[in-house]
Amino acid sequence: MSSYRRAVAGLFMVAVLVLGCSYTAGKSVNESLTSDESMNRTLEHLEESLAALPAGGRLDRVHPELPVGDLGYGGFAPCYDSNTVVEGPEYFGVGFWVVDGGDGPAGLKSVVERWTEWGWTGDDRAPDGDRYAQRTSPDEYTLTAQLSTSGYLSLSGSSPCFPFENGTDLDAQGPGVIEQP
């Protein structure tokens, strides 16, 4: 550990012990973004991704072939993990199974090609080999495609952060299903 880090850590420890402090958002905060816009835009990106898959496919939090594989509805979550922050920035996130079309590596390849066409960029370091891909838009929306161990494809999306005061209904959840446009 460098002496600089050690010194900073010591000072931070002192700050924690003596003063306390609060954490702010980790993801970038788009000051003009609202909660409605963050959810709608994320869902639009997912719907447009679905268009890259064969006709008849849909995004569904419930997969008919996976009886215990239900995903959550998604929703708004804090852009930070610390509970010491109250009313800090939030973001929208949600995940879906790809159902009735587009499963497997071919589906994953198709959506990633679509994202590349949009000009989205990704960290090519794939944490889970060729079963995972993530791309981010210039305005910091993120989409992820992932294959399960059995080859089922799922997509997820998340928005940049927005200020807490730009939120309207932060208990709102995702739609559960997205059909092809």
Next chain:
Amino acid sequence: MAVLVSQLRAWTPRSLAGVAAEVAGINDEFDEQMSQMARRTDDAFAAWQGDAAAAAMARSLADRIAENHIVTAVAVISESFAKAAGELGAIREPALAVVDSAVAAGFTVHDVGAVIAPISSTGEIVVDMLLQSSFDEQARTIEARLLPLLAAAAEADRTCARTLQNALGDLADITTSAPAAASYGPEVRAILDGEAFLPDNPVALAEFWDGLSPAEKDGLAAWDPTIGNRDGLPAIDKSRYNQELLETLRDNAHADLDAIEARHPDWMNGENLPPTDGILTDEDSANQRELDRWLDERADAEKSAFGYDEVRTQLDKDGPQRLLMNIDAEGRGAIALGNPDIAGHVATYVPGTSSGLPSLGGDMERAEFLLTAANRLNDGDNAVVTWVGYNAPPELPDAASAVYAEAGAPRLDSFQDGLRAAHEGAPSLNTVIGHSYGSTVIGHAMSDGNSLAVDNVVFAGSPGVGHGVNGVGELSLDNVDPTSNNERIFATAASSDPVTWIGDGVDGIRVAASVFGLPTGELGHGADPTNPSFGATVFDSHPGPSVNIVGVDIGFSPSTHSNYFVEESQSLLGMAQIVAGTR
């Protein structure tokens, strides 16, 4: 067999409707009286504590359950009468209308429904023959309409009678059968009589509970309304009893808040506040002190009520099954997403400083993202418990103390034992994930002679997992060879998260303190678990932003401490892989 016309005429459905209304009225009055009695009993129990009071309260609760059954059964009887009145009336009226119009037209209607035509006697043979033929035809038509109505009346009669008999029989069963307590086995009776105790050990409790009848379980729950917090009970039962307890806790918390606010209705409206400037009298100063106390009390009561309301909000959300694994009067609780008793992979997320019921919403979102990420990896079969079953440090300065971790560790240990004991089928792959101070709680639960019944441990953004704990060899997992701890204990830290530097930073403070001859005592929470010398398996987190001040990159950002559970982050994926067993 059809109903006779004379019987049909004797029916008085309106009187049945009257009986139905009368029974319903008496039932309502009974219900109200019992409710009043219950309220007065509750008031009495509020001022009476002790074993005898507990036994009496249990009896009171059992009586209330029986009363509810009686009220329900009588309500069914009332409804049966009302339904009979409607159905019998619907048959009787058209049937008698047929009879009466036939008789008025000169036809004879026998009691069994046979219709006899009048005799035509005009004196004209041909006319009489034609008329008689017509009368006979009309008689057959009338009879053809009447007989089915009489048969339908008989069927309605039997149906209504059967319904009434069943309803009366149910009531008779409730009021004459032996009380549920009579069916209790000797072990349960001994507990209720104060001569024995429920097993403390989660494994023993799970075995004991498995052998109980539903009535015995309910009886024990009436005896101990907090029974759902006992580790070892099945998640479904825990949630059922804890949700009843939650309503009581919510009611009490709101009643406390109302009482505090009622003490000073003027202050609630911003009126008559004590002066804060000018020349203050002793009375002004005393009022100011009372105002300060009152504001503190009110803030605490508001926080408590909001916390229990938040639990209800989270339980009512759509999506994966939500089970209330714990809830208590100290503001602690735990909610499972998915049923941990049947899931093949079970994670327990332990949040850090300032966590509690009021901030449960954010922690539940983090848990749901983790569940979704794990399900996307292994097709499901996962459950994630958000465990705020300890009193977390309220503020960051409090997080320097180990007392919260020391107090929380045995509770976490017992909870994990309970998950194991209640699990059905093959053992699940269990993981505990501690964020920030939550990792310190976990560390205390598996060091200094303690051991956790889990397969994997994750420390995320950890300030250290226990004073003096400098490596995985000093941590213990049940039934795991310590030499393989490095494969079971994982850690992650964003490179610019200053909280994770604390473990090593403490050394710096010690060095500095020693220079000035200052005591350091048990400062800090031990070594950084992501330090290579600690020996944990380290996985990636996004490095996080580094704050740039006047053109100088200072190398860290306080905000980065807060990115580990963000959807689609490397750290969330890493944790999901560990939970799902795909790493």
